[in-house]
Amino acid sequence: MNPKDKEPELKFEKALVELRGIVDKLEAGDLELDESLKFFERGVKLIQACTKRLEDAQRRVEIATRTKDGKRVLRELPEGAAEVPGDDEGLAADDEPDESTEEEAKG
Secondary structure (H helix, E strand, O other), X not given: OOHHHOOOOOOHHHHHHHHHHHHHHHHHOOOOHHHHHHHHHHHHHHHHHHHHHHHHHHHHHXXXXXXXXXXXXXXXXXXXXXXXXXXXXXXXXXXXXXXXXXXXXXO
């Protein structure tokens, strides 16, 4: 693909809004087949772009939550908090979470 032909990178949130609109149009069932296919193809591209962005974000978070010795540390962020708790709080990735944490994750 020619670099000039490449679409500009779409922000994750805008991609989700566009994808939601596409889903609504397709679910309404009022489109002709060719138009439906065009929307479907665009939706697939948006899903791929969003998936890539989420995977990249996950890698960045994993890197950012490693300790100096390379061990991952998972920290619970209190609801409504704007900062990550200090290093003395948290759960090492290979520790077992307590039942209340597991229930909150499911909920």
